[in-house]
Amino acid sequence: MQELQKRVRMSDVQVEDINHSIEEATSPLLRQIQDLQNQHSVVIKNRDHAEQSMIQRLQDAESERDRALQKSEEYRDKLDQITEKLKNLETELTNVQQEKADIRAQIDVEKVVKAQMEEKNRQLEKEKEERDVEEGKAIEAVKMNYRILLKERVQEEKRQWELKLKAERAKGVKKAESSPSATANGHDDLATNGSSLYMMNNQTNSPTPSARSSIDSTYVGVTASGQAVSSIVIERLQANVRQLENQLSFYQTQLQSSSQSRDEISEEMLHMTLEMDKIRNECKAMHDLKRQHEELDARYQASLELLGERTEQVEELKADVNDVKEMYRNQIVELVQKIDQLSKR
Numbered sequence: 001m002q003e004l005q006k007r008v009r010m011s012d013v014q015v016e017d018i019n020h021s022i023e024e025a026t027s028p029l030l031r032q033i034q035d036l037q038n039q040h041s042v043v044i045k046n047r048d049h050a051e052q053s054m055i056q057r058l059q060d061a062e063s064e065r066d067r068a069l070q071k072s073e074e075y076r077d078k079l080d081q082i083t084e085k086l087k088n089l090e091t092e093l094t095n096v097q098q099e100k101a102d103i104r105a106q107i108d109v110e111k112v113v114k115a116q117m118e119e120k121n122r123q124l125e126k127e128k129e130e131r132d133v134e135e136g137k138a139i140e141a142v143k144m145n146y147r148i149l150l151k152e153r154v155q156e157e158k159r160q161w162e163l164k165l166k167a168e169r170a171k172g173v174k175k176a177e178s179s180p181s182a183t184a185n186g187h188d189d190l191a192t193n194g195s196s197l198y199m200m201n202n203q204t205n206s207p208t209p210s211a212r213s214s215i216d217s218t219y220v221g222v223t224a225s226g227q228a229v230s231s232i233v234i235e236r237l238q239a240n241v242r243q244l245e246n247q248l249s250f251y252q253t254q255l256q257s258s259s260q261s262r263d264e265i266s267e268e269m270l271h272m273t274l275e276m277d278k279i280r281n282e283c284k285a286m287h288d289l290k291r292q293h294e295e296l297d298a299r300y301q302a303s304l305e306l307l308g309e310r311t312e313q314v315e316e317l318k319a320d321v322n323d324v325k326e327m328y329r330n331q332i333v334e335l336v337q338k339i340d341q342l343s344k345r
Contacts (some may be wrong), residue, residue, distance in 0.1 A: 054335040061328040068321045075314050082307050089300050096293050103286050110279050117272050135258040142251040149244050153237060250318045 006069050049248065050338065056337070058332060058335060061331060065325065067330055072321050073317065075317050078310070079314050079332070082310055086303065086307055089303055093296065093300050096296055100293050103289055107283065107286055110282060114276065114279050117275060120271060124235050124265050124268060128262060131258050131261060133266075135255060138251055138254060138258075142248060145247060147243065149240060153240065
């Protein structure tokens with residue numbers, strides 16, 4: 001019994017020694033395990049923190065990418081709008097240039113027409129002046145011929161009346177011897193004839209219808225007396241009167257024709273004046289169109305400069321967006337690689 005107790009105590013001592021040895025042997029391992037567990041916890045915590053940070057950065061990068069894509073889309077829309085506006089301006093400029101060329105061609109034509117019309121106007125004015133001169137000369141010639149013929153007729157009448165007066169005086173001398181009354185009648189006839197000659201002399205320088213009627217009445221008186229005036233002389237005077245009337249009618253017809261031509265020339269000059277006013281108005285409208293074209297050209301140049309600046313800005317923004325995309329892509333690749341490495345550990 002004692003032996004067993006002794007052996008039990010010895011076994012207890014051995015067990016204690018073994019336990020103490022085990023404790024001494026396992027203590028460094030436990031500390032190492034605890035250190036490893038602490039390190040593992042720190043690593044996991046750091047990994048979680050890094051993962052959260054990377055996820056946040058990834059989200060921020062995606063948000064930034066979305067904003068960059070949105071801005072890029074906006075700039076692309078603006079670029080499309082500017083391009084469309086530029087095309088419209090180019091089309092408008094082409095139309096304006098074509099219109100300008102048409103207007104220049106029209107102006108050249110109008111200048112040629114204007115020069116032709118001015119030349120024609122000068123010719124018409126010259127013709128009008130020449131016709132006025134010819135008309136004046138014709139009128140003066142008619143007046144001169146009328147005066148000459150009338151003077152010749154008066155001289156002829158005067159000569160006839162002088163012959164008649166001589167004849168009457170001769171008769172009066174013969175009749176005075178036989179009858180005093182016959183002498184008185186002869187003197188009355190002479191007084192009447194003298195008054196007729198006086199009227200004809202007063203009407204010599206006034207070639208009017210009244211003068212012609214007075215002369216015709218004188219012809220009637222001469223015919224009525226019918227004693228000393230020869231019928232041949234009367235017929236010759238009547239033929240001269242008819243010839244003079246025919247010439248007067250011809251000159252009157254020519255005068256009417258000249259007046260009609262003058263009226264036509266005046267009407268044509270009025271028409272040409274209206275055409276000149278129309279050409280002046282068209283030239284004024286052309287100058288207005290030219291000024292509008294210059295304004296459009298200035299606006300077009302300003303739009304081109306603005307488009308160039310906007311294009312440079314868009315290109316710079318595109319380059320910035322591509323750089324940001326590349327940077328975020330590299331960061332995402334690095335984050336994924338780090339996550340894979342941490343997962344493998």
